Structure formats: C-alpha cells, structure tokens
Amino acid sequence: MSYKKIKGSYSFLTIPMILIMGMVIGWPLIQTFIFSFTDADLLGIGEPNFVGLNNFLNAFQNRGFLNSLRISGIFAVVVVSVEVILGTSVALLVNQPLIGSKVVRVFLILPWAVPTIVNAIMWRLIYNPEYGALNSLLYQLGMIDKYISWLSSADKALWSIIFADIWKNFSLVTLIVLASLQSLPESQIEAAKIDGANSWQRFFYITMPHIIPSLQVAMVLRIIEAVKVFDIIYVMTKGGPANKTRTGSIFIYQEAFTNSRIGAGSSFAIIMVAFIMILILFYMRTLSQQKR
Template identity: 45%
Template sequence: MVKNSLPTSPFEKKGNVVLLLLLPSLILIFGLLIYPLIYSFYISLLDFNLTRPGVAPFIGLNNYVRALSDDLFLSSFLRTIYFSVVTVCTEIVLGVAIALLLKQKFRGRGIVRGLAILPWALPTVVNGIMWKWIYNANYGALNALLFNLGLISEYQVWLGEPMRALHLVMLANIWKETPVGVLMILATLEGIPEELYEASRVDGANTWQRFRYITLPLIKPMIGILFLIKIIWAVREFDLIYIVTRGGPGGGTTVLSYLAYLNSFKFFKMGYGSAIAYFLIALVMVIGIPYIIAITRSQGGLFE
C-alpha cells in the first residue's frame, strides 16, 4: 500500500529551526528569571526560616499581612517612595539642563561630553566607597572643603542623623545616575533638525519659546522612557545604601530592598523577606504599567 504524504512546508521547517535556535535562550530565561520568581513567591507563602532547616509550614498570605502591620515596613515603604520620586525628578531635570548645555558648540565640547558620563561609568561599589570617604567624619573631603571655606567651624558627622543621611545618599545616587539622562536626552537633541530652530528665529521666537514649543515636545517621549527606567532603578536601589550607610542610622536609610535583604540574609526569615520583595515588585508594577499605557496612548499605540 502506498501512503499519501503531503510535502513539508518550507515555512514549517523554518519555524522549527527558529524554535531550535531560541531554545537555549528560553531555557536561560526560565532558569534565571521565571523559575526564581515562581519559587520566591512560593517561599513567601511559607514560614521559611533558615535557622529551622526542614521546617517550613505553609502559612498562606500571613507574611504579607504581617508586613502591612509592621511599622518598620511601612516606614521603609514611604522612604522608598520619597527616595525614588525626589531622585528621579531631580535627575531628569538636571539631565535635560546639562544636555542642553552640552548641545551648544564650545571649545573642548567632546572632552566635556566624555567626562559627563564618567560618574555613571564607575562601578556602583567604587561609587559607594568614594562617597563613604567623602562623608567620613574624620578625614572626609566634604568636611575638609567646608572647613577650609569657613562654612563650618568643626568637622561634622554627616551620616549621624537619619534624614540627613538619607538626603546625602540621595545626593550620591543623583550624582551617579544623572549622566544616563544626559546621554539619552543629548542623543535625542542631536536628532532634532536645525531647520526648526532657524525657522523659529526668523519668526522672532526667543530661547524660552524655542525650548517650549520645539525642544520640549520632541524630547518628551524620551523623557517618558527615561522616567520609567529610572523609577525602576530607584525603587530597587540597594548597593549604594548597603555600602554607604548599611540602612542606618536608626533605620533612616532603610528602603524596601534593604529591608528585604535584612530579613532574608541577616535574620534568615526567607519567607518574610520574599514577601517584602514582592511588595517591591508590586510597587514597580503599580508605577510602571499605568505609565507605559499612558505613554503608548499618547503615541497612538496598542492601547489607543
């Protein structure tokens, strides 16, 4: 008996090859991203304490309920919001201002542009150690500078008060992250046709009007993308706080990411620490998803 067989479609063969080529990447994504997310969420539903190996009873959402009634969690949550909003808004404003300056033609512009990206190019650990030295109460550069200028009469313990320590860590974060905004905004500015500015000058527009009606509308999409990226980075900020203050003094610089670290790896409460980490993920989603939808609608995209 002769069996009838349909010829294999070349598109089907191509699809199989594509799937085969993507398989290693899909395995890596699952192993490094999806599985840890699923497993950490499972851990958050357990009373998982590393001091009691082999004993991890299922407690449902108790870790989440406990977090919402924990004063330390609530203060860390508010501190995370404050840290993120202030640093991101400051970085974007400075990024736009510096990018506009670097767009101008002047001697040595290329060197200045290269130096502008240097703070972001430094590894986070190096950046944190540098700022810890600057703020040092005994031999820090900040104390030496202000003392020599006559602005202080004696060396100060800059990281000795909770709110002041928080603001100084925010300053260090702004110094490191602003160059990213400068680079992205500057790249957008370079793409704006010079003819638009020439036509506006002919029409009598001043500097502010050119910025308001030409520059700002054209860089607004990039500002939106930059805001989204930076708010995600700021909400999960950990390295700088760990190196400079270790969450102190008195918990004054303890944000959600550091609180999750403390509970998971210092107090060995992996279940509770995982629950805090998922609150952090939820915060990013609450901020990010509506913002993405708003940007997409403004650009006439999928959600229009």
C-alpha cells in the same frame, strides 16, 4: 519565502535562550512567590508550613516595613526629580556648540560608568567626618566652622546618600536627552527663529515636545532603579543610623537573610516587585506610545 515563514521556521532557535531565562529569572521568581505563602526558614530546616496570606497581611501591619517603603518613596521621588531637571539642563548645555562641550560629553559618562559599589565607597570617604574631602572643602570655604558627620547624622544621612546617587546617575538622563536633542532637526529651530520665536518659546514649543518621550523612558528607568535601591545604601550606612536610611530592599534583605525568615522576606519582596511591575507596565506603555 515570506518573512513570516522564515521567522516561524527559525523561532526554535530561541528555545535555549528561553530555557536559560526561565532558569535564571523565572525559577527564582516562582520560588520566591511560593515561599511568600510559607514560614520557610533560610536554611531550609524542617518542612515550611503554608500560612496563606498571613505574611502579606503582616507586611502591611509591620511598622518597620511600611517605614522602609516610605524611605524608598522619598529616595525615589527626590533622586528622580533632581536627576531629570539636572540631567536635562546639562544635556541642553552640552548640546550647544560651545568650546569644550565634546570633552564634557565624554567626562559625563564617567560617573555613570563607575560601579555603584565603587561610587559608594568613594562617597563614604568623601563624607568621612575626620578626613573627608567634603568637610575640608566646606571648612576652607568658610561654610562650616567644624567638621560635620554626614552619615551618622539622623537628619543628614539620607540626603547625603541621595546626593551621592544623583552624582552618579544624572548623567544617564543627560545622555538619553542629549541623544534625543541630536536628532532634533536644526531646520525646525531655524524656522522658528525666522518666525520670531524667542529662546524660551523655541524650548517649550519645539525642543521640549521632542525630548519628552526620551525623558519619559529615562524617568521610568530611573524610578525603577531608585525604588529598589540597595547597594549604595548597604555600603554607605547599612540602613543606619537608627534605621533612618533603611529602604524597602534593605529591610527585605535583613528579614530574609539576617533574621532567616525567607518566607516573610519573600512576601515583602513580592509586594515590592508588584509595585515595580506597575512601574514597568507604565514603562512599556510609554515605549509603545513612542513607537506610534
């Protein structure tokens, strides 16, 4: 029996999984899509009225929503850029046969393995303006003359969260790039050395082209995560101070669950999903190019 025939005759086995996925992912998405065209209330009081595209039109005129998208954009661009540069640099470093590099590789997994909520609580304690470790360290090093309020300062709060997020997630990029570096044949490097290529040339003409596909995958994964960031911000600042860290996801949560406007909240969510979908398509394209 050919592989195609076997595959065809057993494909019914995937039906339960398709049903489960449809229930837990598909149905909520469809409901959100339907809600986005209505003025539905969170508690389901009364029949929701169909409002056409009003929610979407209002979304693009809502200063709060547009500002939250701007903050999401800043967060994503900064976080992903730094993580890619830092993650790649660290991967290149620990790929070297240095003493202790294997131990470092193990420890690199730790920040990424820490649950986001735990990470957020930990950094909130580190940033505490009264007894936080960061203030203590900087003070003892003579870098500050009095303790700083990191999370209540309008101009520092977002950057403080960005730093905490980078600390947690740069190791994911490191691990992906490191895996790619491990598959780089040593013979290519040796050949380049024999041909007289210096270390920069070896990096740009051999190492870099080899790790770029993996780096693209890591980047797209991180962009998607960074654009829809919610938990770390919710735990650390809840979008404050004065809405300076209110990202798109926090705004949607407040609209749908605090203000009870599930219809409007759904339309904002659909806009975010559309944006993230574009990124996912880019991700799929990257993957398919990698296969080729």
